[in-house]
Amino acid sequence: MARIFELLLLFLPFTVALPDDLDQAMYCEGCVATVTELDKLLSNLHNSEDPFEMHVINAMDEVCHRDHFGTYAYIPPKMVKSCRMLLDEFDEDVEKLLMTHPKLEDMEKTLCYELSKACEGVDRSAKPKPLPDTITTHFDGDRQELPVDDQGRVQMSLEEIPPDMTDEEIAEQIRKERAQEEKAKQKRAQEEL
Incomplete structure (x- = not known):
């Protein structure tokens, strides 16, 4: 019964108030990038004898570093801010989700669309404004x-x-x-x- 309640909580609508310097598209891209980087951090554990839970916690502690966000659509400081906002609000949910070993696409859908609503209403096919020269x-x-x-x-x-x-x-x-x-x-x- 408790497990069903946890799963129901995962899908309750919840929105985060974004700061003025972070729009919905940036938050969405930050969420998708965070999911991608978490997946990368957790994908190379084949020879590790440490418990998977420890790797999940370490990945969550490490993921919001600017070095992980150099190749995404927005500048690293915006991506780091999105990552931190996401994990500040949903850290327990993210940890529980990661413990189930989800596929990247499933994790993105659950975290960025259903749980955080970061990508709700965002046209991901639209390209962000290019950086100035x-x-x-x-x-x-x-x-x-x-x-x-x-x-x-x-x-x-x-x-x-x-x-x-x-x-x-x-x-x-x-x-x-x-x-x-x-x-x-x-x-x-x-x-x-």
């Missing part, structure tokens, strides 16, 4: 365009920032690089004349 920022009062990589990370021209470098030293290094870039730009402009 650059973002505009202001540094020292000047407008600056910074390139963005395919994962939404801003690319800085600094090769590597030593961990002991202060903010002032970093700002000075950026100023020097900008001055060098401006000189090179002026030189190219003069050569074109």
Whole structure:
């Protein structure tokens, strides 16, 4: 009887209030990505002698790390936020579901459509807006365009920032690089004349 009650609870309607910076499509994609990453984390246990329950708990603890979300439609911070929201609300349900060794498609349907309603009303065939090639920022009062990589990370021209470098030293290094870039730009402009 208790098992039937647990299964009924799994299918009760429940919606999560999303923060302003996370829309339904992002939450859906985050849910699907979380399910996919959990499946990956749990699929390579053939030679393990540890109890499966321990692997499930470890996978749930590890899955919301940004390293798992570099290849999805939205930038990793949004995916991590979706993952954390999902597991914060449904951690016990996710754990119970994973313990049944479901197929990936079944887990996605149960978790993302039926339980969390993350994908309810979302057209998964629609592609998200592409990431911009650059973002505009202001540094020292000047407008600056910074390139963005395919994962939404801003690319800085600094090769590597030593961990002991202060903010002032970093700002000075950026100023020097900008001055060098401006000189090179002026030189190219003069050569074109």
